[in-house]
Amino acid sequence: MYSFSQGIQVDSINPVKLEQVFVTATRTNRFISTLPLPVHIISKRDIEQANSVRLNDILNEQTGLITVNDYGGGEGIQMQGLDSQYTLILVDGMPLVGRLAGTLDIKRLTTANIKKIEVVKGASSSLYGSDAMGGVINIITENPEKGFNVKLNYRLETFSTEDMSAVLNYKKAKFGWRAFLNKYSSNGFDLNPKTELKTVDPFVNYTFNLKTEYAFSKQSNFYLSLKYFNQNQDYNASAILRGESSINEWSSNLKFTREFNVKLSAYFEFYATVFKTDNYLINSENGTFFDSNYFDQQLIRPELRVQYKFNEVNELIGGIGYSHESLDRTNFSVQPEFNAPYVYLQYDSNLTNDINMIIGARFDSHNKYRSQFSPKAAVRYSLNKKWSLKGSVGYGFKAPDFRQLFFDFTNSTVGYTVLGFNVANSALAQLQSQGEIATLIISPSDLKNTLSPENSISTNIGVDYKLSPKLNFKVNFFRNNINDLIDTRVIANKTNGQNVFSYYNVNKVYTSGFEIDGKWKPLNQLKITGGYQLLFAKDKEAEAAFEKGDVYARKDPVSPAFQLKKEDYFGLFNRSRHMVNLKLYYMLPKWKAFANVRLTYRSKYGLLDSNGNNYLDVYDDFVEAYSILDFSINKTFYTNYSLNIGIDNLFNFTDPQNISNIPGRIIYAKLNINL
């Protein structure tokens, strides 16, 4: 199968390393060494060595990935300079829902149950449909393993944060199951003690996962995974307005596998998930109810997938599915439903021993927006045993979300209104009949068409170099050209002096740059890994405006304006030009211990336009560059026990004004027991 013989030859020099299998790029078990796409695996060992607790901890240490805080409090991932809304997050191949304001909060996920994390960079809508514009992150959790075993761990850290997990596992012959329970709680922290509110309020959450497997025969398999997540957190809007917010998430994933013969296999999957939040505020002075809101999203998705192997080197995979999604939430005048059947096909072939090629496409039909056709092609060419080249081009899209189509919200204290595209006309007519509209800025016919999905063409070209198992590196150049980016605009002025906003397709944006990843083992006990990403993320219209000389700035807010030059345009908000990670692992065999030091660096970035020209230029205020150093020692004793001690953010970096998700120095200790 494939040209992994080459991979085995190389690996045989170092028998410790086994060939890694990658699922996300092709939806089949595929050896990573011959994939023509920019992919990355984060192994269980990586997660354990970094002593990560939540998903954001480990992703933040990866080349080209950064978690970015959002006003709603969520922490989303930025990949290849694309916002978290444009990265698809999967758990065991199934999409997570619950993007409250576009951001999917990845703090929701514990790392305790993760077997590995697969990252595919570049648009991948050809397999996964909507949201896979920047790429796909697939979190693969542990499956039942042979025998009976129990695992327990407990971790205590600064801010009374506690993390504990228990695993109960059994597998024999045909039947296996695995139960996982995690509790994570914290007193939260306060970066700004002068203010009445804490930066992060106290919370407690639980994750429960039960997986069962049954093999009817060697050819057919049954698998069921049930997951439940619950979080309760204090929710305070002021010293007086206090309440609670809760999240409840259920998911079930059912899978039948059937191998008809060596060539043909089929998979049927049925996935259902519910994500609910409830928030309320009470006036604590007089005990009266102040406000509440809720969010209730559901997704049901059956999919049938067929894999056909023509021979060792040619394989076809095809799938057909139906996605049904609904949302009930405050500030929606309707309860919208999305129905989207889809079909995809992908062909994976080794044209010669040195050339691997993948071509594929997916078609998504939809009841609320234009159907999407997403092709992708990728080629990898091995020049010799050391060098290989790979290139891929793909189409990615992100469907307008429920909010962009159906939001109907009027701010009760300030008085502005935000309307989703599909309800804008009727809601506007209603506001007009109530005499609340002073002037219409756009004509109602501008709202007659449908909002187009945001879409991109993504290109990746990379070089892999493998001198030996001790020294290798890879470089990947990327470019994402994004069209029809959805933004808000004023569609009418209200008689109260405020505006009515709605969504529309406007911007053309690009992100481009390159990333380098390297690994070096100068000694048997010492491993050094490092990564760097250079990023340019810019709005094409903004670039044109700077070029034309239409943009001005002031050095001081009250000094006269002057004209800006082309090179004064910095780019999109919240993007750093440079990101670096450097990790040093040292093994102490005598002590049965590992020590590691990990450094991440992020160069300056802008959060807002501070000089009033609506663009981020070099004269704006920037969030200063920072680096974070983590240190830890993991020691094993009596085979079944291990103790981890460490300090995250050793130099206690904080930026209370701009970065609310970095709490400062954290000291922790963790005990693991495997029985």
Place this chain on the structure above:
Amino acid sequence: MKTMKTIQFIILIALFTGFSSCSNDDDEPLVAVESQTITNLQAQQAGGQGQPISGAFAKFDFLTGQTTESDSDWDIAFRGTSIIVNGGTSLGTIDEPERTGEGAAYIASGTMASVMEVTQDLFVQDSDTGYAITTGSGNGWYSYSGAPTYLITPIPGKILVFKTRDGRYAKVEILSYYENAPSEPNAFTDTSRVYTFNYVYQPNFGITTF
């Protein structure tokens, strides 16, 4: 008598036009262009935040370079973020003054130094559908940051070009919307609706450059 007077008048007119047309050729000095900075012009309003806006506009007269209470001898006027001209018709908001002159305005892109000539075609008067200086964040002279800073910032590179009530011209660059034009304004602690602006006034009739 009547014809005498008419003849005298015609001669006077002829003499005057002859004289004035000569004056240009003879380098008769024009009145100098005035460049001034106005600080802390109060433009308070009542209402807003969902309620109807009211309160007297702060009227400004380029000729004197000062604010005025006059019903007719004003060129531009301020209330909150709204700027009106003494020309056209009222939008009809509460306490909005009647227009008595031939004022008009447009917003040019550039710096005070680069906007050197008036473009007549661009002038617009206030009307019952909107002001010549358009309102709203990003639409006119300012942008509003929203959360978390809630700042009103004059957009750099927006020069307001005015035709005064009597047909002369002025250009204005607004520098600050906060009292004492702080270099790091804070919407929570600094008093807003207080203008600081630079202007250049061309006091000579018919001259379209500054």
